[in-house]
Amino acid sequence: MRKLKLTVSNTQPNSEETKPTKAPRRLDLLNAIEQIVEMSSDNGLTDELFTEAKRYISYVSRRMKLTAVQAVLFSLFVDRCEDRDIRMNDISKAIKCRTVKLIRYMNDIDELERRHLITCNRSRRDALSYSVPFDVINALKLNEVYEYSVPANITADELFSHIDDLLDKRTDDNITFSALIDSVKQLFEANQHLSFVRKFQSLALSTMDSMLFLHFCNLFVQNSDDHICCHDFDDLYDRNFDFVRAKRELFNGSHDLLRFKLVEYNHSNGFVDRTSYRLSTLAKEDFLSELSISLSSGENDERLTKHSSIVEKTLYYNEREQSQVGELFDLLSQDRFNEICSRLEENGMRKGFACLFYGAPGTGKTETVLQLARKTGRDIFQVNFAQLKSCWVGESEKNVKQLFDTYRAIVNKSQVAPILLFNEADAIFGRRMEGVQRAVDKMENAIQNIILQEMETLEGIMIATTNLTSNLDNAFERRFLYKIEFEKPSLKAKTEIWKSMIPELTTSDAETIASEFNFSGGQIENIARKRTIDCILTGKEKTDIETLRRYCQSELISKDSGTKRVGF
Numbered sequence: 001m002r003k004l005k006l007t008v009s010n011t012q013p014n015s016e017e018t019k020p021t022k023a024p025r026r027l028d029l030l031n032a033i034e035q036i037v038e039m040s041s042d043n044g045l046t047d048e049l050f051t052e053a054k055r056y057i058s059y060v061s062r063r064m065k066l067t068a069v070q071a072v073l074f075s076l077f078v079d080r081c082e083d084r085d086i087r088m089n090d091i092s093k094a095i096k097c098r099t100v101k102l103i104r105y106m107n108d109i110d111e112l113e114r115r116h117l118i119t120c121n122r123s124r125r126d127a128l129s130y131s132v133p134f135d136v137i138n139a140l141k142l143n144e145v146y147e148y149s150v151p152a153n154i155t156a157d158e159l160f161s162h163i164d165d166l167l168d169k170r171t172d173d174n175i176t177f178s179a180l181i182d183s184v185k186q187l188f189e190a191n192q193h194l195s196f197v198r199k200f201q202s203l204a205l206s207t208m209d210s211m212l213f214l215h216f217c218n219l220f221v222q223n224s225d226d227h228i229c230c231h232d233f234d235d236l237y238d239r240n241f242d243f244v245r246a247k248r249e250l251f252n253g254s255h256d257l258l259r260f261k262l263v264e265y266n267h268s269n270g271f272v273d274r275t276s277y278r279l280s281t282l283a284k285e286d287f288l289s290e291l292s293i294s295l296s297s298g299e300n301d302e303r304l305t306k307h308s309s310i311v312e313k314t315l316y317y318n319e320r321e322q323s324q325v326g327e328l329f330d331l332l333s334q335d336r337f338n339e340i341c342s343r344l345e346e347n348g349m350r351k352g353f354a355c356l357f358y359g360a361p362g363t364g365k366t367e368t369v370l371q372l373a374r375k376t377g378r379d380i381f382q383v384n385f386a387q388l389k390s391c392w393v394g395e396s397e398k399n400v401k402q403l404f405d406t407y408r409a410i411v412n413k414s415q416v417a418p419i420l421l422f423n424e425a426d427a428i429f430g431r432r433m434e435g436v437q438r439a440v441d442k443m444e445n446a447i448q449n450i451i452l453q454e455m456e457t458l459e460g461i462m463i464a465t466t467n468l469t470s471n472l473d474n475a476f477e478r479r480f481l482y483k484i485e486f487e488k489p490s491l492k493a494k495t496e497i498w499k500s501m502i503p504e505l506t507t508s509d510a511e512t513i514a515s516e517f518n519f520s521g522g523q524i525e526n527i528a529r530k531r532t533i534d535c536i537l538t539g540k541e542k543t544d545i546e547t548l549r550r551y552c553q554s555e556l557i558s559k560d561s562g563t564k565r566v567g568f
Helices: 029-043 047-052 056-066 068-078 088-092 099-103 108-115 134-141 156-171 177-189 194-199 205-221 240-252 281-287 318-333 334-346 365-376 396-415 439-456 476-477 493-500 507-516 521-538 545-555
Strands: 119-121 130-133 261-269 271-279 353-359 380-383 417-422 461-466 483-486
Touching: 029 056, 029 068, 047 056, 047 068, 047 493, 056 068, 068 088, 068 108, 108 130, 108 177, 108 240, 130 483, 156 177, 156 417, 177 194, 177 205, 194 205, 194 281, 205 240, 205 271, 205 281, 205 461, 240 271, 261 353, 271 281, 281 396, 318 334, 334 507, 353 365, 365 380, 380 396, 380 493, 396 439, 396 545, 439 476, 483 493, 483 545, 493 507, 493 521, 521 545
Parallel strands: 353 461, 353 483, 380 417, 417 461
Antiparallel strands: 119 130, 261 271
């Protein structure tokens, strides 16, 4: 660093006054700043200062691309660079002017902050305070102009490191909300190669809601935080009004982050907790897939059932069903499935498998899917159609599209494709209506059209179960490659089910009960459970056939449930 050459006047040793520093012949930034500070101590921010120090002010202004006023203010801040808590009255005292005079120059001070030449601390309640960053001082020491460079061509992980720094500054009140927005925009414009940036910029959200979503993303990326409460973002906004609005809309479910399925409620003791939020699984998979983090929060996805958690059960089928189900088990084994998909692709055919299980309630349709998943090592991605429907126009259609997008993403990153299960899908696959006028009917048709399109391009395994097929739309029927009807079990199958459910029954008694009551497997299981409960309550270990008949009688509700009828 070039040493400053100071000339001291020849006054007596006891003299308290010295002459101003002699003007240097060759200017650099520190020389010019020193001269500006010296001259401003007597002239403040008067016209005389800008006249007498014109040479130095012009030099700093030209080198740093600042206005004359900004060059003077910057010089005054640099003179106090060792202080991390510079206040406005410190500046006013040094140049012998009232603090109120500096207020007219606050826009210029804000510009210095925007250029990152000074940093503002707004967390103090009594007054603003400022500091000069070390990078700025180091640049001046080298007679260089500090230029804040926006990080470019960085990774997604590095991007969130910078986002975290910006949000920390906002939390500490070191930047305004508007400055945060500007900084994020600059950061994103310099990193358009990142998928997160492009998807974030395409969101149809207000600026405030975008920043809140970014805050949610950062909390998950940095801390795997899936329990975000209002106090976690109350310091994001400049105005308390904006925080209250966001809090109210999140609580009542009208906030766009909830409507667009980017954020969802947490659950507590089986109930929705409207005060606790998390990024939705869809948002994590769609926006954060580039990052080297686990997208799982440690909690099981409510829609995904792990094959390892499925309890093994022995199922009994009629002869025809046994053959069809056995063929499907063989087909969906991993090696055979991959081989068949490859052959289909070679022949230009669709690789997806859509299967329909239909028949009377309690005949084992859903349980067959579970055992199929367990045996073939496939997880189950289950559709809750009621949760997909929305009162908002167009939202239900978006939800269905997002459902398939999510399933497709899971298939792409899974070694073994999971099963997409539409359970009890009677309402979904019914006949489409013609000439509809009501908005609800139009929505139903639109949803069905989306599902039909997705089934055409399906890459994976979709299974739908339904109790009714008489109303099945022909377009859906064509798209189901395998259709298996589950009938009520034959006498032989029912006898085996009774024996498996109540092992103490003799073959003769099991056959007698099976012949007297035309029950499905689900109904037989109900009776077996009631019998177990009564045994626990009464202490009896065995049940005679007459007691068992009474259980069967209590199970009968309609004439189709068995040989007897309850009611008029």
